[in-house]
Amino acid sequence: MISGLRRQRSLHRWEPRAEAPAWRVMLVTLAAVGVAALVVTWVFVAYGVAPGEAWATIVRRTLLEPRGLSETVRKAIPLLLAGIGLLLAFRARFWNIGAEGQILAGAIGATAIALFTELPGPLVVPAMFLAGMLAGAAWGAVPALLKARMGVNEIITTLMFNYIALYLVRWLINGPWKARSATGFSYSERFPADAVLPTLGATRLHWPTLAIALVLVAVVALLLARSRFGFEVEVLGRSPEAARYAGIDAGRVTLLLAALAAGAAGLAGVGEVAGIHRRLVEPTQLSLGYGYAAILVALLARGKALAVVPAALFLGFVFAAGDVMRVSLRLPSQLPDVVTGLVLLLVVASEPLTRGRWVRRDPAEVAVAAPVAAPVAATVDEPAAGAADASAEGGG
Amino acid sequence: MKPEEHLQPRLSLRGIEKRYPGVRALAGVDLDVFPGQVHAVLGENGAGKTTLMHVVYGLVAPDEGSMTWEGEPLRLRSPREAIARGIGLVAQHFHLVERHTVAENLALGFPDAPFWRPTRSLLPRLRAAAERYGLALDPRAQVRDLSPGERQRVEIVKALMQGARLLVLDEPTSVLTPTEVDALFAVLRRFVAEGSSVVFVSHKLAEVEVLADAVTVLRRGAVVGRRSAADGLDRRDLARLMVGRDLAATVADRGRARAAAIAAGPVRLRLTDVRVDAPGRAQRPALHVASLEVRGGEIVGIAGVAGNGQSELVAVVAGLRAPSAGTVEVDGREPGSGRRRRGARNQVDAGVALVPEDRTKVGVVGDLSVARNLALRHAHRRPFARGMWIDWQAVARHSQSAVEAYDIATPSTGTPARLLSGGNVQKVILARELDRDPGVVVAVHPTYGLDVAATSQTHERLLAAAGRGAAVLLVSEDLDEVLSLSDRVAVLAGGRVVATMAAADADPEALGLAMAGVAA
Numbered sequence: 001m002i003s004g005l006r007r008q009r010s011l012h013r014w015e016p017r018a019e020a021p022a023w024r025v026m027l028v029t030l031a032a033v034g035v036a037a038l039v040v041t042w043v044f045v046a047y048g049v050a051p052g053e054a055w056a057t058i059v060r061r062t063l064l065e066p067r068g069l070s071e072t073v074r075k076a077i078p079l080l081l082a083g084i085g086l087l088l089a090f091r092a093r094f095w096n097i098g099a100e101g102q103i104l105a106g107a108i109g110a111t112a113i114a115l116f117t118e119l120p121g122p123l124v125v126p127a128m129f130l131a132g133m134l135a136g137a138a139w140g141a142v143p144a145l146l147k148a149r150m151g152v153n154e155i156i157t158t159l160m161f162n163y164i165a166l167y168l169v170r171w172l173i174n175g176p177w178k179a180r181s182a183t184g185f186s187y188s189e190r191f192p193a194d195a196v197l198p199t200l201g202a203t204r205l206h207w208p209t210l211a212i213a214l215v216l217v218a219v220v221a222l223l224l225a226r227s228r229f230g231f232e233v234e235v236l237g238r239s240p241e242a243a244r245y246a247g248i249d250a251g252r253v254t255l256l257l258a259a260l261a262a263g264a265a266g267l268a269g270v271g272e273v274a275g276i277h278r279r280l281v282e283p284t285q286l287s288l289g290y291g292y293a294a295i296l297v298a299l300l301a302r303g304k305a306l307a308v309v310p311a312a313l314f315l316g317f318v319f320a321a322g323d324v325m326r327v328s329l330r331l332p333s334q335l336p337d338v339v340t341g342l343v344l345l346l347v348v349a350s351e352p353l354t355r356g357r358w359v360r361r362d363p364a365e366v367a368v369a370a371p372v373a374a375p376v377a378a379t380v381d382e383p384a385a386g387a388a389d390a391s392a393e394g395g396g
Numbered sequence: 397m398k399p400e401e402h403l404q405p406r407l408s409l410r411g412i413e414k415r416y417p418g419v420r421a422l423a424g425v426d427l428d429v430f431p432g433q434v435h436a437v438l439g440e441n442g443a444g445k446t447t448l449m450h451v452v453y454g455l456v457a458p459d460e461g462s463m464t465w466e467g468e469p470l471r472l473r474s475p476r477e478a479i480a481r482g483i484g485l486v487a488q489h490f491h492l493v494e495r496h497t498v499a500e501n502l503a504l505g506f507p508d509a510p511f512w513r514p515t516r517s518l519l520p521r522l523r524a525a526a527e528r529y530g531l532a533l534d535p536r537a538q539v540r541d542l543s544p545g546e547r548q549r550v551e552i553v554k555a556l557m558q559g560a561r562l563l564v565l566d567e568p569t570s571v572l573t574p575t576e577v578d579a580l581f582a583v584l585r586r587f588v589a590e591g592s593s594v595v596f597v598s599h600k601l602a603e604v605e606v607l608a609d610a611v612t613v614l615r616r617g618a619v620v621g622r623r624s625a626a627d628g629l630d631r632r633d634l635a636r637l638m639v640g641r642d643l644a645a646t647v648a649d650r651g652r653a654r655a656a657a658i659a660a661g662p663v664r665l666r667l668t669d670v671r672v673d674a675p676g677r678a679q680r681p682a683l684h685v686a687s688l689e690v691r692g693g694e695i696v697g698i699a700g701v702a703g704n705g706q707s708e709l710v711a712v713v714a715g716l717r718a719p720s721a722g723t724v725e726v727d728g729r730e731p732g733s734g735r736r737r738r739g740a741r742n743q744v745d746a747g748v749a750l751v752p753e754d755r756t757k758v759g760v761v762g763d764l765s766v767a768r769n770l771a772l773r774h775a776h777r778r779p780f781a782r783g784m785w786i787d788w789q790a791v792a793r794h795s796q797s798a799v800e801a802y803d804i805a806t807p808s809t810g811t812p813a814r815l816l817s818g819g820n821v822q823k824v825i826l827a828r829e830l831d832r833d834p835g836v837v838v839a840v841h842p843t844y845g846l847d848v849a850a851t852s853q854t855h856e857r858l859l860a861a862a863g864r865g866a867a868v869l870l871v872s873e874d875l876d877e878v879l880s881l882s883d884r885v886a887v888l889a890g891g892r893v894v895a896t897m898a899a900a901d902a903d904p905e906a907l908g909l910a911m912a913g914v915a916a
């Protein structure tokens with residue numbers, strides 16, 4: 001039966017492509033996002049919310065109203081920073097999923113400067129960014145060193161480092177750094193005015209971080225396209241054996257890359273504490289899973305540095321829309337996570353579509369193939385072929 | 397009238413056409429393969445041979461044309477359908493799972509193998525097939541421990557056990573030692589004696605002469621000539637058909653003319669007491685204490701059966717591996733000494749070129765363009781690098797001239813290297829390694845997969861490099877090539893240099909004995 005089913009599909013044949021054209025990648029990505037939107041619409045219906053109205057509310061409150069738009073962009077900032085770092089790491093197949101912990105490490109570094117140093121006013125914010133970047137980079141460099149020196153799998157170490165960072169923050173705000181005023185919730189003392197980032201008007205859009213993020217995206221794009229380092233990353237990512245032959249020091253490149261990626265995530269942490277919370281807070285409030293969502297940003301961008309900007313904005317929109325759904329539409333707060341997961345799934349699953357297409361077979365070919373198309377003929381004439389089909393179905 | 401014309405062809409192709417962006421890989425090919433026949437397909441690099449084999453095996457769907465199999469129309473949508481009809485392929489690059497045993501790899505080719513202990517029921521069939529064709533195989537051996545010849549045997553046994561009546565082999569002898577080639581031919585002869593058929597691709601005309609019953613020659617995707625053994629096969633005639641003109645005298649006629657006049661050159665490559673430990677087995681080093689000197693202008697051939705320390709020797713000289721003991725000096729100093737070890741880059745900067753054994757995995761990055769692959773090992777230096785940046789225009793300019801000089805068939809210099817034919821990938825590597833006047837050249841199977849014209853061109857280039865004062869280390873399974881190009885031959889057996897002799901004095905017999913580890 002399986003062979004019969006397979007044969008009916010044979011009106012079209014899959015033709016792999018040499019190089020995926022950019023427009024095709026974009027189209028497939030947009031289609032994946034579109035499918036996710038359809039599923040969300042269905043969720044609206046299931047919850048008894050009128051989908052048209054729901055979408056209108058979401059679009060108005062996240063994109064059209066200035067305040068809503070600023071929230072969307074503000075949520076895109078950490079995604080932009082962590083995302084561009086991950087994109088770089090993924091290009092060399094360093095599977096860093098520790099951006100979440102690196103964001104927290106950056107926040108710790110910034111807090112240390114803000115609360116415990118006596119720098120002249122104008123130097124405080126730059127010092128915070130520097131300290132946050134270094135703290136993040138150090139947090140990311142350890143797994144890279146473990147990989148380079150001892151071959152320890154970075155997926156596991158970077159993930160575990162997230163938990164270490166999380167409990168480290170918790171310990172700090174419950175122990176040594178706990179604010180005197182904190183009773184129910186735990187948090188640190190409030191940052192002095194010099195350690196707080198300016199925002200755009202009455203919004204929470206801390207623009208200095210946004211500017212840093214955009215510059216960083218441009219720098220990474222330039223590095224990847226034009227620099228020796230970018231070329232080494234590219235070779236290493238595509239063939240470690242050829243990289244060794246080309247004289248590329250895989251350990252050095254990986255370390256540099258991991259530190260850069262983690263440093264960018266650290267900057268995101270600085271932005272969150274200095275721009276939004278103005279103190280070190282509970283880790284799950286500090287980063288709303290930006291480090292994990294940034295993985296999706298990097299994947300959505302499909303290796304193109306500049307594409308991180310729209311990808312981060314899109315996810316910023318998903319986060320902001322999640323708030324709208326929760327607050328205005330009274331939908332469950334887990335829904336945004338469902339959407340993120342769904343988009344992730346669709347993006348990964350649609351990857352092969354960028355690399356080929358279905359082409360219609362020419363009619364003559366189909367005509368000759370047709371007699372075989374009857375399941376009976378298939379099973380009588382070609383028992384072996386049927387068996388092979390079936391096994392491939394199970395094994396592939 | 398020829399005898400086979402009484403018979404119906406087993407496989408027949410008519411007007412097979414396949415176009416890729418920028419190339420017409422197959423331009424209306426007709427081909428008839430008869431039962432009991434060995435059919436050779438010849439052609440220059442990029443002529444379309446592999447593409448044609450892939451069409452027959454259902455890996456590539458032709459744009460136009462038709463096929464018949466034993467009188468019935470044949471439409472293949474996948475290799476599975478080809479296997480079901482009785483068509484087997486032994487590909488140029490093997491498709492085996494390295495970490496599994498021979499028996500497990502065979503079981504993967506059998507959908508009817510039981511889920512539990514899938515290899516058990518196969519063993520009797522394996523033994524039967526092995527005995528029938530004289531193919532010795534240890535079913536429990538790990539594939540990663542096998543030599544290329546043994547891996548090929550696994551692929552052949554797999555095809556035979558699947559009931560192949562037509563065996564397609566793409567450049568089956570490129571990676572084999574002379575003894576392995578003889579063994580392969582014996583198997584193929586037994587196979588066609590039973591009425592089965594063989595189609596094979598080769599660049600080695602001597603082999604075609606002895607094995608083929610019929611020959612089809614392709615040029616730029618079209619059939620330009622057919623010959624049959626009944627009418628006699630002639631090497632020169634075949635070469636002319638392939639290239640479209642007469643070929644100059646082969647290097648073999650000329651190589652030895654360059655006497656030992658170069659012996660006066662300075663020592664450019666010196667290995668002193670080098671030892672390389674096999675991973676995790678320090679007691680049994682892969683390369684024992686080896687010392688070797690190569691002078692400028694000299695070509696030293698390394699002869700030896702694969703797995704006797706050649707790859708370790710190559711890795712150490714090219715900087716892919718640090719020796720466990722001993723030193724490797726280039727022009728009197730250790731590359732990168734006094735600095736942090738930077739692996740192969742030290743060697744590149746010291747002027748050591750390497751044509752590696754594995755061209756697709758190591759020699760090029762398949763996803764990168766031809767232009768970038770041509771700059772792969774030199775991107776950190778002028779003219780490609782300007783400080784920390786790369787001048788992609790310089791890379792493009794260089795690739796343009798390299799493609800012309802080395803006659804690389806590619807739609808453009810921006811085409812990913814993996815889309816090139818096997819021989820053209822090799823040309824990309826040669827162009828990159830030989831074009832910069834290296835001081836030391838390490839060439840492993842440099843003519844692997846090259847057509848006759850490109851082979852003799854490569855020989856000339858190696859001689860020219862030596863002529864300009866380079867020290868050349870030539871590693872090849874092809875004894876004729878080693879003997880005709882080299883000034884001296886060093887024989888490796890069991891990880892030791894067991895003999896060195898002047899190539900002029902070396903006769904193949906003595907070499908063969910030394911290679912087998914019998915002290916000379």
Ligand SMILES: Nc1ncnc2c1ncn2[C@@H]1O[C@H](COP(=O)(O)OP(=O)(O)OP(=O)(O)O)[C@@H](O)[C@H]1O
Nearest residue numbers: 416421441442443444445446447816817818819820
């Ligand atoms: N998938 C592909 N996409 C684009 N071009 C291709 C593809 N496969 C083959 N070609 C092109 O088709 C032509 C024929 O290639 P093919 O591999 O059949 O040559 P060949 O005769 O086997 O050469 P060689 O002796 O070097 O192995 C080459 O120019 C090659 O670049």
Ligand SMILES: [Mg+2]
Nearest residue numbers: 445446817818
């Ligand atoms: Mg080929």
